[in-house]
Amino acid sequence: MTGPATAAPSAPSAPATPASPLSGPSGCRAREVLDLVAGKWSLAVVDTLGAGPMRFSELKRAIGGISQRMLTVTLRGLERDGILTRTVYAVMPPNVTYELTTMGRTLLEATRPVVQWSLENIAAIDAARAEFDASAEPS
Amino acid sequence: MTGPATAAPSAPSAPATPASPLSGPSGCRAREVLDLVAGKWSLAVVDTLGAGPMRFSELKRAIGGISQRMLTVTLRGLERDGILTRTVYAVMPPNVTYELTTMGRTLLEATRPVVQWSLENIAAIDAARAEFDASAEPS
DNA sequence: CTGAATCCCCTCCGATACTG
DNA sequence: CAGTATCGGAGGGGATTCAG
Numbered sequence: 001m002t003g004p005a006t007a008a009p010s011a012p013s014a015p016a017t018p019a020s021p022l023s024g025p026s027g028c029r030a031r032e033v034l035d036l037v038a039g040k041w042s043l044a045v046v047d048t049l050g051a052g053p054m055r056f057s058e059l060k061r062a063i064g065g066i067s068q069r070m071l072t073v074t075l076r077g078l079e080r081d082g083i084l085t086r087t088v089y090a091v092m093p094p095n096v097t098y099e100l101t102t103m104g105r106t107l108l109e110a111t112r113p114v115v116q117w118s119l120e121n122i123a124a125i126d127a128a129r130a131e132f133d134a135s136a137e138p139s
Numbered sequence: 140m141t142g143p144a145t146a147a148p149s150a151p152s153a154p155a156t157p158a159s160p161l162s163g164p165s166g167c168r169a170r171e172v173l174d175l176v177a178g179k180w181s182l183a184v185v186d187t188l189g190a191g192p193m194r195f196s197e198l199k200r201a202i203g204g205i206s207q208r209m210l211t212v213t214l215r216g217l218e219r220d221g222i223l224t225r226t227v228y229a230v231m232p233p234n235v236t237y238e239l240t241t242m243g244r245t246l247l248e249a250t251r252p253v254v255q256w257s258l259e260n261i262a263a264i265d266a267a268r269a270e271f272d273a274s275a276e277p278s
Numbered sequence: 279c280t281g282a283a284t285c286c287c288c289t290c291c292g293a294t295a296c297t298g
Numbered sequence: 299c300a301g302t303a304t305c306g307g308a309g310g311g312g313a314t315t316c317a318g
Contacts, residue, residue: 003298004237007317012305021169026228026288030254030257030258030260030261031179031183033257033258033261033264034182034253034254034257036257036264037177037253038176038177038179039177039314040170040177040179040290041291043170043173044170055300056299056300057299062144066299067291067292067293068290068301068302069292069293069301070291070292072300072301072302073290073291080267080268080271080272080275081264081267081268082263082264082266082267082268082271088300092299092302093299093315094298094299094300094301095299095300096299096300100316103260103264103267103299104265106256106260107256107260108287109252110252110253110255110256111252111253111256113248113249113250113251113252113253114173114176114249114250114252114253115173116246117246117249117250118173118250119176121242121245121246122171123318124221124242125220125221125242126177127221128219128220128221128242129219129220129221130218132218132221133219136219178310179310179311180311194279194280195279195280195281196279196280205311206311206313206314207280207282208281208282208283208311208312208313208314209283209310209311209312210281211280211281212310212311215284227280231279232279232280233279233280233281233318234280235279235280235281250290
């Protein structure tokens with residue numbers, strides 16, 4: 001699975017359709033990475049952490065609506081992916097601080113347009129859904 | 140929505156924490172809209188349709204690996220959200236064409252940075268995961 | 279060709295309770 | 299404060315089959 005692949009320059013009949021980076025074989029990998037952001041809370045954590053290093057409880061309070069479990073799971077995943085770092089200060093009481101890595105910050109930048117788009121189009125989408133439902137499920 | 144917004148000068152005790160658009164109350168809505176893109180195939184469909192109007196079978200072939208069911212479900216969802224239009228030509232054999240709406244095209248533009256980031260960071264993430272797994276699960 | 283319908287597994291996620 | 303452990307519901311998503 002980890003094969004180099006994507007290195008098949010000799011494809012004869014391949015249309016190469018570079019139109020969509022998510023369509024081809026390499027698209028599978030991209031999709032996989034996009035799952036990173038697809039998680040229910042990943043984006044919120046990255047976005048919130050964009051303000052600077054933060055502790056567990058601060059994150060929990062800032063995000064709001066997230067359970068300890070999901071915050072922990074999400075943080076673990078992002079740490080594993082190299083998006084953020086987890087620093088434990090052996091003091092009393094325990095102090096664990098999370099901070100975006102360089103890669104995490106580039107991810108934050110990359111996601112800004114999507115987040116902004118979401119905010120800008122919430123109303124339009126609500127309207128579209130209402131209209132669709134009205135004309136499709138009048139029963 | 141397209142309003143200038145962010146112009147709430149009269150909030151007295153509001154901390155305003157503009158740090159994260161996904162954290163606050165409005166963030167819940169944004170998260171909701173982001174689910175639109177979170178689906179396993181939504182982005183691939185939008186991305187693929189970026190090349191121009193396409194038929195059902197063309198989409199299926201272009202994306203590859205998607206089942207009829209998921210393509211249908213994904214298309215319905217995106218149509219409901221006003222991201223794409225579904226046009227049926229009553230000919231023989233049936234011809235159904237899907238095309239991005241204006242909003243769909245703006246979404247495509249907004250997602251480009253994330254898609255590109257994914258492609259650029261696949262290797263780094265793989266490495267980070269391997270390293271994390273190696274030092275966390277040695278037993 | 280396009281799609282709806284069914285079956286079924288599997289993961290995500292929330293609520294709760296317990297530890298250091 | 300910062301987690302971990304467990305249970306259980308809900309939904310995503312794949313394979314297959316049927317229909318217009």
